[in-house]
Amino acid sequence: MDLDELKTLWAANDAGFAANLRLERAEGLSAKAERRIWFELALDAVAILLIGSFAADTIGEPRFAIPAVLLGLYAIAFAAARGRQLVALNALDYGEPVLQIAAALRTMRAQRATAVRWIALTAPLLWVPLQIVGFRALFGIDAYATLGIPYLLANALFGLGCIPAGLWLAERYGPRLAESSLARAFADDLTGRTFTDAIAALERARAYAREG
């Protein structure tokens, strides 16, 4: 069977595939993606505003203000990483050549994987500031006095211990999870597998363009 012989067959192939390409459905898909982007950005903005407001209210009490500033910086970094990704995705012109888009998407995937990895690895360290701010903001409780410094220190140490433990679990059990699952994707981001795969895929796209 020769590729040239297949051309007629290919032309006939179209007939059996009766997809009803309706513009209304196409618009629905676009609008849904757009709404999700705005919803996520709105959530980030609300979190930053709440934390910022708490930090401003407790500016005279560094023991509350410092944890709030830490949380705020984390939330800003998170929103910036997501915002950068979303802006890049929206700016992407799918009308550009295939290999150019493939390279851009793979670079973005590698950047996203790096951001998720750092966010996930540093998140356990924020458990203590979150308790301090959360107790104060929601219940008016002073976590230093109520829970005690030893408890908070133990939590900080636990958070620190979670980092290597999380990495070990992701490394050991991540590959056993279903490849399409969210947990697997997270484990891959955490261990750096997503980043490595994205870089390898980027190199394949570049090699394809170079090879004659």
Next chain:
Amino acid sequence: MIFGRRRAKNRVMERSTAEAAFVERLARHRGIPRKVASAYCRNPADREDCAAEIVAQLWRSYPRYDPARAFSTWAWRIAVNVAISYYRRGRTESERAVAVDGGTLDRIADPEPGTDASLDRLHELVARLDEFDRALVVLYLDDRPYAEIADVLGITPTNVATKLNRIKTRMKEWSRTWTSTN
């Protein structure tokens, strides 16, 4: 108030003009989303979803379309870009791999031209290719000139010719292997 209403009315008219132009252009090239989707998706439901995503992206990108350039080249680029993203997203390696079981081998060993087996075999061959070669073959099967294929993919026409020759040789070998196995 009156100016605001007039502006809104103008926007609606502009949109309906753009929509009509888009629909008319797409109608002339309506085979592109279907053909690309069928090259990247084996499952009919996936094919329909992929084709719908292609149309969605075409419509979304339409404001950026430069009418000085060929609509077909622009549409092919978008279709292939979307299909590759669709193909890579949430697909496991096992799902992507070509399932060539005994039954399939029986059906594709010696196909009569124009039969379902020939079509199956064509899909088997296309599915064995990587995502970029697959785009190249789809464009070639659609009789696009080398210059347009090069423009869609972002490589040189010489590169297109070289890659196509390699693909043809590989496909002939696969075809021979299947025939000799049966």
